[in-house]
Amino acid sequence: MFRFLKDPDVLASAREHRSLLWSGAWAVLGRGFLPLAGPWFLGRSIDIVVAAGSNHALWRYVGWMMAFAVFTAACQFWMRWVIIGWSRVAELRTRNSLFGHLLGLPIPWFDRSRTGDLLSRLNSDVEAVRMGYGPGVMHAMATGLTTIGAVILMVSKNPLLAGLALLPLFFLFFSMKRLLPSIHDLSTAVQESQSTLSARAQEAFSGARVIKAFSREDHENEAFRQLSQGVAERNVALAKKRAVLNCLVEGLGGLSLLVVTIVGGLMILRESMTIGTFTAFFAYLNQLIWPMIALGWTLSLYQRADASFDRLNALRQVAPAQTGGHAPGLPSDGGLGIRIRNLTFRYPDSPRLALSELSVEIPRGSVLGIVGRTAAGKSTLLKLLLRLHEPAPGTIEIEGSDIASWSLDHLRQQISVVPQESFLFSDSMAANIAFGVDHADRAAIEAAARAAGLEDDLRSFPDGLDTVVGERGITLSGGQRQRVALARALLRRSPILLLDDALSSVDVATERVILDGWREHLRARTTIIVSHRLSSIVEADQIIVLESGRIIERGHHQDLLAQGGLYARLFRLQQDERELESL
Template sequence: MRIFVDLWWFFKQERFKYLFGIIFLMLSSFLSLIPPYVVGIIVDDIRKRNLTLLVLAEWIGFLVLVGVVYYCTGYIWRQLIFGSSIILANQLRNDLYKHFTKLSPSFYQKQRIGDMMAHATNDINAVQGAAGEGILTLVDSITMGAMVIITMSALISWKLTIIALLPMPIMAVLTMYYGSLLHKRFGVAQEAFSDLNDKVQENISGARVVKAFGEEEAQIRTFRDASKDVVNKNLAVAKIDALFDPTITFIVALCFFLALIFGSGSVVSGRLSIGQLTSFTLYLGQLVWPMLAFGWLFNLVERGSASYDRIRRLLAVKPKITDAKMASDEVPSGAIDYNIHSFSYPGSKNPALSEITFSVGKGQTLGVVGKTGAGKTTLLRLLLREFDLQDGEIEIGEVPIKNVTLEALRSAIGYVPQDHILFSATIAENIAFAKPEATQKEVERAAKLASIHEDILSFVDGYETIVGERGVTLSGGQKQRVSIARALLADPEILIFDDSLSAVDARTEVAILKALKKERQNKTTLISAHRLSAVEHADQIIVVNDGQISERGTHEELMGEGGWYAEMYAHQQLESLVSEGGGKQ
């Protein structure tokens, strides 16, 4: 029953709904006690030949009235209690989603998407069940059971009531034991479901890769094994679940057996009438539901408790990147200054960056180049505060980025990442993601700047074309240009291109860079690239090698030095010439 203590904050929040819901539920339980008592009176009147048509009609009219009131009270308590449980599910789901948006990138590097989806679906449904059906069964099993027992004792025979209920302690002990087993097994089953959920998500997202390598059968076998594991663990839950009803039914049968044996003796001896014994057996029949509900209650609360424990563990994870005390909410502007002595990713002993020092004036363009894995993306992600520096500082307008709220910092920055994330929405909605209020004219202008406008018009539905999840319906270059258009529409103070031109051809690259130069005057742009033609126009270029700056300067200065940059530029130019020559042939 710990789940009810854990959810007390919610019961307190919705106290009036639960209070009146419980009151109407108890009223319904009370009303359900009337028919068996009336049946007993009618049976005795029949036996004594005192029942007339008028009396029977009066009793039937009374029972119809009771039935109507019972119907109304049942409708009200269901609306109040089940409605409140739906509110709880919605609140938990929103809390989880909000929490997900605040967690740091390091969290997502360790967690599986499928597991988080399972938390937001199956686990929340289990908690909702505990707050809805759980409260129903708790209150109904206690109040209904208590009312029936009191009525049997007060109106018929307290001795027969005690005898008939002698097996009840056995049921209490067994259901508590089943409940403890159910809690453990349901937690394990939910973990298995999370694994399966994650497997499905990975395979759907990577469907193209699976097909390209001809691994469909292998993945089907893997999925079948994972699905079988879920089935086996849920069967283990079902085996415990299946014990509740037979156990309770057996106990109820014992109660009926004792009631009939000793009740018949009381009728023979004259201590009870046949009508009273009839009412007693009907009341005993009404105890079946509270007993079954009691077993079902353990099932619900243990499932809900196991799931709520999983949700709380997730909500307890603290974001590693947070706003500093007294952080400014003013959007930063000005020169960007890097002064990094050393930076290592969490859990890594080797520094990803060391002795990085440079400055980018407001309105300037910085080019960042280097080999794969040199630290270019790390350099840019630190500006977004995806990770915090422990040994160094990054400033914008002479203000450390730690002294600015995350919302203010990121509202100043437009980011076009290597992995272009598009959403299952129209192309227009994807471009307007950072500026939902943008007009169609503004969206089209951004698309033209990103050299994607003509491509969009070639689609049957144009800007209303639905983009598949993660942009699966677009080519790599089209996804890049839609992402670029999205960033350009936001018109940020600082624009970051993290190798975001790699999938476009040279001519399109030139058009985009030309548009950038024209549109982003007096605004800062940082471009990371493998293709050096993307940065040759930059005011400053830095070459990153093994996490350190090995060269810096303008394109002309670096070409004059004859280092890595000059060699790579000459190599890429030669490749371009060969490619163009091959194309002409």
């Protein structure tokens, strides 16, 4: 318990706001003790009413009562504002530092993690920890103080009555402690069953065509009916637990009051107690019912905060990718020579070699084309060049220097990549194109867009380069997306360019225009083009055909056609296809 209080970011934030938090702590103290004055003055006032005492005396008590109520309210205000407000600031810090940490983690780790899980780490878990150190600690302290104070006051007034009246309330506290976690579990179960139901509906409506094609409506409805039944049953179970909670609170609270009525009444009859004290007891008990619920509630908050804290800690303990290393001097223009020797690679958890003894030399300023079936190892090769996965030392050299010993920064500065799935952010076109550089002037962005064949598209967009794309903006076609990704890579002007099937969705005519426009660009750098579509690579200086991680054919376009192997077959098939499309 209370492991979450050791959250490093929260501690740092607490130190930073130390004096403010101290004032909050004083407010908690006030919020805890000041409300106790209310019942006390109420009791006194009632006694005056009973005795038909002077107006003056009554006014004094009522005045004090109001004064304390105002002080209480002020403390409550300050306590909430300072402590809960601060908890949001600390939460900001935790989330930022976690996200910063996440961004530096190695890619193989991301391959094993699910985005949904990471999202819930950064959302629900960060929030659960905040609930612990913010509202959790605050309410526990304030209500704890009230409870202690009320118990002391009641005992000092009448120990016997206090003991008897508090008994049901302590029972209430313990049953809350047991009941609240199970209510929490049940409501999680309700939410889970609802999201299963929602996913089912989502899938069925998206697949309406298939469902109809196979006349699967009744089958589908029956499956949904069962899920719906499950949701209903879980809801009922939850409601039952809540009903128990409800009755316990009202019933045990009522029992306390009943004890006061009987025992207090007897005491009044024996003249060992005044009606004022009797009323004050009622008021104290009313004040205590909420703390009993709140204390039970905060205990369940702490449990959740601890569990979430452990998950966050596990995340913090994942070691970031190794970024250090040296930065060898490199020629300033004309691209960089790459030499790959006996490169073998296997993904963790995969029985199969993704690349096996691959060797190829890519001279400065030349173009290498790579062809092969799905999963032949083409993308893997590019990932290793970028060290998104680590190649074995000595297998990849740039300008004669082993990249395994380079600093990641230095290596990746030399390389621009256009990945297979062109990734766009929900932002303006200009921001997307300039994503890879720190600063870019408008003219450079426009030039890059032109080189990627985006000129006409931009003219048709409402705000040109400032048009927002993605979820909150216009939807781009696959080809347009790829060209944006291309422009992004071109703007980086790095000596090595990697294209991972980067033109697959661009139509053939546009592809031709882009490639022609590039010819002189390409000479200034070393380029590796992976492509399913052979028209992109017919002019490459060198083409390799990969199959199961091995090079099975290599040479120029004409050589490969003459060999009549896989390359030649693929080439004829694609020509066929294109003719039909152009009909």
